[in-house]
Amino acid sequence: MNIAVSACLLGEKVRFDGGHKRDDFIIKHLSKYSSFTPFCPEAIAFGTPRPSIRLINQNGNYSVFTNKDAHDVTQPLLESSYEELHKISKEKLSGIIFKSRSPSCGMGSAKAYLENGFSDSKTDGVFVTLCREKFPLLPMEEEGRLLDDWLRENFIMQLFAYDSMELLKENSPTMAILVDFHTKNKFLLQAKDEKLYRVLGNIVGNHENLPFTEIFATYEYNFKVAIAKKSSIKKNRNVLEHMAGFFKNELSKLEKSILHEQIDEYAQKLVPIIVPLSTIKLYAQKYEVTYLLNQKFLEPYPKELALRSSLSSSK
Ligand code: SF4
Incomplete structure (x- = not known):
């Protein structure tokens, strides 16, 4: 980059x-x-x-x-x-x-x-x-x-997401590759803008059977607009709950209550987002939920940057 x-x-x-x-x-x-x-x-x-x-x-x-x-x-x-x-x-x-x-x-x-x-x-x-x-x-x-930790985290997430779109463009994508890209970015986009996330889903759904170049150009524009939006505790919480729903049948009662307590504590600004996210990642590994493990939202930039470890990185 x-x-x-x-x-x-x-x-x-x-x-x-x-x-x-x-x-x-x-x-x-x-x-x-x-x-x-x-x-x-x-x-x-x-x-x-x-x-x-x-x-x-x-x-x-x-x-x-x-x-x-x-x-x-x-x-x-x-x-x-x-x-x-x-x-x-x-x-x-x-x-x-x-x-x-x-x-x-x-x-x-x-x-x-x-x-x-x-x-x-x-x-x-x-x-x-x-x-x-x-x-x-x-x-x-x-x-x-x-x-400002919150602005920094948002900007770095936007930078890496933008860069991933540029890489995608360089590699002559097909419809299947675009659908895969969208699938992996699902929760990241939802944490940015729910409405645009749905718009992007409809674009890759291609219900009007438009030519791929047209679909890709519209997708790229809306993707770049979406990633420029700022996340919030409310939006992140919604995404965390959605992710948690992916293993509702696998988790024991204790595991479920630990995860939901962590999400609640994040919403109350008692713990940073990295706490519930790490638990989700751990459970996703334990129960082999590949769909979740592939989500960009789990690691939208190199974890060494450690931008989600402070309470002030969420607002
Ligand atoms: S890079 Fe911009 S801010 Fe820095 S010295 Fe040059 S003009 Fe000034």
Whole structure:
């Protein structure tokens, strides 16, 4: 997998003051599963070090000015942003991680000002605006938001699910392969969006006998929309109950009560989701429920990332 990342988060000294903002999660953990394509539109436009810049809201349009001498630098920053956009577009990306609060890379967190110098509401940086237009379905987050366990878990799940769809596409899938892909993603999709999960089920059901290319394109679009949704304790609980139903005839009374107690405790925020999930996996192994063992929801990304082990990874 390849992720485009703000160069300063990768430890490159490209910030306006010649520094970097190395991010440990990206460098130490995510790097084990992904290569990175760095970008820095400001370093290309103005070099490093350089004067700091700010976004100014001029009647709804954002311009970029230097902080010190109020020099309008909108055009060169736009040009370098397009240059970086072109560069990352050539890669097979599975996501983008931006540096928060930057006038170029902030994703909804870039500070903007009114012409009279007063603060305006926060917005997207110049480069982020272009990326959103160019890659509407690509997983994107900024590192500031990834400090939140829930947002991080959702984003990483989306990244790996997106990547699995890209891999599927590369390998000339057939209808049978798409049905198998959907089957394995059933509970993951249900935990994201019940309605879209049903829409996707109908697409692979192909009741109108549409050509496969049409079915695949519709499936891919809806899949990518679904995985961008955020999970919740309520939705996860529903999925856990469904999974538990798969061995209602096999479990002893004691095993059943242990599992349901764990699901209840998860819903009450007393234990993280990994607790009932591990029990489900254990029972699925014990009773050889292959359908459950194949579910992406059990391990949507490498377990070493351990993103489901904290109470705050669910909301
Ligand atoms: S936030 Fe973006 S523009 Fe600023 S230094 Fe980092 S990569 Fe460059």
